[in-house]
Amino acid sequence: MIDFLRGYEDYLGGWLWEMGIASLATLQLMFVSFWLACAIGMVAALIPMARIKALNLLVKLYIGFFRGVPVLVILYWIYFALPEMGYEVLVVSSYTAAILGLGLHGGAFLAEIFRSGIESLHKGQMEAALSLGMTPAKAMAYIVLPQAIRVVLPPIANFAVGLLKETALCSIIAAPELMLRAKDLASSSFLPMHAFVMAAVFYYIMSFPLMRAVEYLEVKMGKGLRTG
Amino acid sequence: MPEFWIKMWEWWPEIFPVLLRATAMTVQVMIGALIVALILGMAVALMRISKFKLLRYPALFYTDVMRGTPALVQIFIIYFGLSDLGIEFDPVSAAIIGLGMNGAAYVGEIYRAGIEAIHRGQVEAALSLGMTPARAMRYIILPQALRLMLPPLCNYAILLVKDTAIISTIAAPEIMFEARRLVQATFMYSISGQIYLLCAGFYLALTLPLSQVAKRLEKAKERWR
Amino acid sequence: MKPLLRIVDLHKSFGTLEVLAGISIDVERGEKLSIIGPSGSGKTTLLRCVNYLEKPTAGHIYVDDKLIGEKQVDDKFVHLSDRELAKERAEIGFVFQRFNLFPHLTALDNVSVAPRRVLGLEKRDAEERALAMLEKVGLAHKAGEYPERLSGGQQQRVAIARVLVMQPKLMLFDEATSALDPELIGEVLKVIRELAEEGRTMVMVTHEINFAEEISDRVIFMDDGKIVEEGPPHEIFANPTHQRTREFLRQIIDR
Numbered sequence: 001m002i003d004f005l006r007g008y009e010d011y012l013g014g015w016l017w018e019m020g021i022a023s024l025a026t027l028q029l030m031f032v033s034f035w036l037a038c039a040i041g042m043v044a045a046l047i048p049m050a051r052i053k054a055l056n057l058l059v060k061l062y063i064g065f066f067r068g069v070p071v072l073v074i075l076y077w078i079y080f081a082l083p084e085m086g087y088e089v090l091v092v093s094s095y096t097a098a099i100l101g102l103g104l105h106g107g108a109f110l111a112e113i114f115r116s117g118i119e120s121l122h123k124g125q126m127e128a129a130l131s132l133g134m135t136p137a138k139a140m141a142y143i144v145l146p147q148a149i150r151v152v153l154p155p156i157a158n159f160a161v162g163l164l165k166e167t168a169l170c171s172i173i174a175a176p177e178l179m180l181r182a183k184d185l186a187s188s189s190f191l192p193m194h195a196f197v198m199a200a201v202f203y204y205i206m207s208f209p210l211m212r213a214v215e216y217l218e219v220k221m222g223k224g225l226r227t228g
Numbered sequence: 229m230p231e232f233w234i235k236m237w238e239w240w241p242e243i244f245p246v247l248l249r250a251t252a253m254t255v256q257v258m259i260g261a262l263i264v265a266l267i268l269g270m271a272v273a274l275m276r277i278s279k280f281k282l283l284r285y286p287a288l289f290y291t292d293v294m295r296g297t298p299a300l301v302q303i304f305i306i307y308f309g310l311s312d313l314g315i316e317f318d319p320v321s322a323a324i325i326g327l328g329m330n331g332a333a334y335v336g337e338i339y340r341a342g343i344e345a346i347h348r349g350q351v352e353a354a355l356s357l358g359m360t361p362a363r364a365m366r367y368i369i370l371p372q373a374l375r376l377m378l379p380p381l382c383n384y385a386i387l388l389v390k391d392t393a394i395i396s397t398i399a400a401p402e403i404m405f406e407a408r409r410l411v412q413a414t415f416m417y418s419i420s421g422q423i424y425l426l427c428a429g430f431y432l433a434l435t436l437p438l439s440q441v442a443k444r445l446e447k448a449k450e451r452w453r
Numbered sequence: 454m455k456p457l458l459r460i461v462d463l464h465k466s467f468g469t470l471e472v473l474a475g476i477s478i479d480v481e482r483g484e485k486l487s488i489i490g491p492s493g494s495g496k497t498t499l500l501r502c503v504n505y506l507e508k509p510t511a512g513h514i515y516v517d518d519k520l521i522g523e524k525q526v527d528d529k530f531v532h533l534s535d536r537e538l539a540k541e542r543a544e545i546g547f548v549f550q551r552f553n554l555f556p557h558l559t560a561l562d563n564v565s566v567a568p569r570r571v572l573g574l575e576k577r578d579a580e581e582r583a584l585a586m587l588e589k590v591g592l593a594h595k596a597g598e599y600p601e602r603l604s605g606g607q608q609q610r611v612a613i614a615r616v617l618v619m620q621p622k623l624m625l626f627d628e629a630t631s632a633l634d635p636e637l638i639g640e641v642l643k644v645i646r647e648l649a650e651e652g653r654t655m656v657m658v659t660h661e662i663n664f665a666e667e668i669s670d671r672v673i674f675m676d677d678g679k680i681v682e683e684g685p686p687h688e689i690f691a692n693p694t695h696q697r698t699r700e701f702l703r704q705i706i707d708r
Binding site: 347349350352353354355356357358359360361362363367368371372375 | 504506535536539540541542543544545546547549551553554555556557566567570571612615616619
């Protein structure tokens with residue numbers, strides 16, 4: 001154990017700094033992808049409300065596809081396949097490809113989460129709102145969605161943790177984030193164990209507050225539901 | 229556009245068998261990791277619910293770390309890291325161990341939630357009849373908990389199939405790795421998009437049936453409760 | 454003859470909340486004791502302490518002269534291991550308010566699981582005994598049914614059969630009819646009455662005042678974790694001495 005820790009001697013300072021910066025890049029990547037996934041997911045969840053068969057089918061296909069395929073395939077497709085096939089105009093930076101890939105993939109999951117959140121609400125809520133004279137839109141905005149948001153917060157926080165971990169996959173398409181930096185440092189120092197263990201520590205530090213938030217939300221939302 | 233389809237048609241005999249074999253490998257790895265996770269996960273779960281802090285805290289820490297760090301890092305540590313320390317694994321073994329250990333944390337949580345979901349009154353009735361906690365667990369709690377656990381376990385299996393794509397990074401001969409190798413070896417760049425789409429198809433062929441099974445299990449669980 | 458059940462200066466606190474503040478009761482062999490009182494008075498906790506589902510904070514419990522839940526090692530008292538505790542519990546029968554039948558087992562299996570897994574009986578013998586007990590509570594014809602297909606009253610009777618098959622020395626009833634719809638209460642009370650007439654030692658926490666008056670030898674009124682009043686049923690119900698007892702009975706009977 002002590003011998004192992006000694007391996008960090010020459011590198012500790014530099015690595016802490018470099019991995020620290022890379023961690024910030026990871027957080028940024030995760031943050032942007034998260035909102036993209038939220039936007040896509042929200043749209044995908046609300047479209048079925050318009051009751052247009054063709055759109056419904058499209059959404060179903062989208063969700064079914066992206067939930068059944070690994071995110072890595074999506075990343076490969078956006079980053080490698082598009083330029084290789086000759087679509088020069090669609091070439092994007094690895095960073096953009098990462099965001100698009102994580103966003104598209106995550107959007108399908110969030111769509112499911114939003115949809116089941118809305119459905120889990122007692123139908124009576126919508127009916128009560130409508131009988132009071134609210135339009136479906138108003139009922140949605142003032143009654144259903146506010147409650148649905150409380151229900152979906154824990155799974156969304158959970159999704160965020162997963163998203164953070166997925167950023168590591170973006171190293172494969174050379175997006176600037178922690179895992180890529182860790183690989184570099186591992187190969188330049190010939191100390192893969194040390195590099196990856198330190199990277200793991202950084203990831204754990206980043207995910208720790210999120211995981212505790214998930215637990216907190218699960219308890220809090222669970223209590224709220226019982227009274228409702 | 230038609231050219232692409234012609235090219236696909238031409239090269240089909242080269243592409244399909246490769247991907248099929250790779251899918252078989254993916255399935256192998258997934259089953260191996262699943263078995264490891266199911267067994268190790270039971271140990272983790274029992275430790276988590278034990279009365280002894282000495283067992284509870286390590287299990288809790290293990291679960292938290294496994295769930296808080298990317299599977300990719302864990303696999304890299306096992307494949308590259310351990311070889312640095314002298315313990316070598318071939319890619320497939322590293323994959324099974326890595327994904328299995330990662331899975332044990334998730335599966336452990338599923339077991340734990342299932343066990344804890346069994347109404348406390350059941351436990352008390354069993355204890356009042358003179359069963360030891362161990363007997364109560366075996367005859368009353370676990371049989372019921374097992375039925376509750378099946379849907380989430382099925383969902384985990386789906387996640388596992390998708391996670392196998394990660395091991396392409398350590399050169400395990402699974403779908404993504406073989407696909408990429410094929411494209412680079414035969415210069416099929418112009419249809420690389422279609423090939424990856426084909427890969428997606430193979431993954432869907434594995435995950436869609438599992439989703440159906442999960443839905444059926446979910447319905448069965450509702451009825452039984 | 455020594456009392457079958459001796460509760461000696463029992464105290465129980467949950468954190469800072471003291472639920473039992475020094476309870477001492479002796480129950481003779483064959484005696485039927487009813488415990489009544491408002492919610493929060495500690496009566497359910499008292500019952501749960503007797504079969505050690507709750508660990509007392511202080512005090513001791515003896516069933517048939519044997520210390521329950523602990524053993525004396527030299528001068529000190531030590532908690533029992535799970536196995537020793539399980540053995541003691543097998544001799545005490547506990548009927549729960551919410552039945553707590555095992556949903557994954559048929560009625561017959563519910564009643565025979567303890568004889569098989571605790572007493573070690575062979576499947577055939579266990580099922581024979583189980584069937585006899587189901588017969589006794591009038592449910593032999595439902596032996597193959599799962600709990601979800603039984604009414605509340607039927608479930609509680611199966612629960613009683615499950616307890617009886619273990620041939621307990623002492624039977625504890627924790628508000629056995631409180632969770633039942635009114636029309637189902639009768640069938641359960643009928644079974645309990647029969648058990649009483651067989652000379653069993655029974656301690657019942659109950660809200661059924663009339664029933665308690667009919668079959669009890671003694672009634673205890675509890676409030677705030679203490680025994681307020683005790684005596685034969687006709688004394689307590691007809692002529693309560695304490696103000697609190699009077700108030701409580703007035704509330705119950707006005708219902």
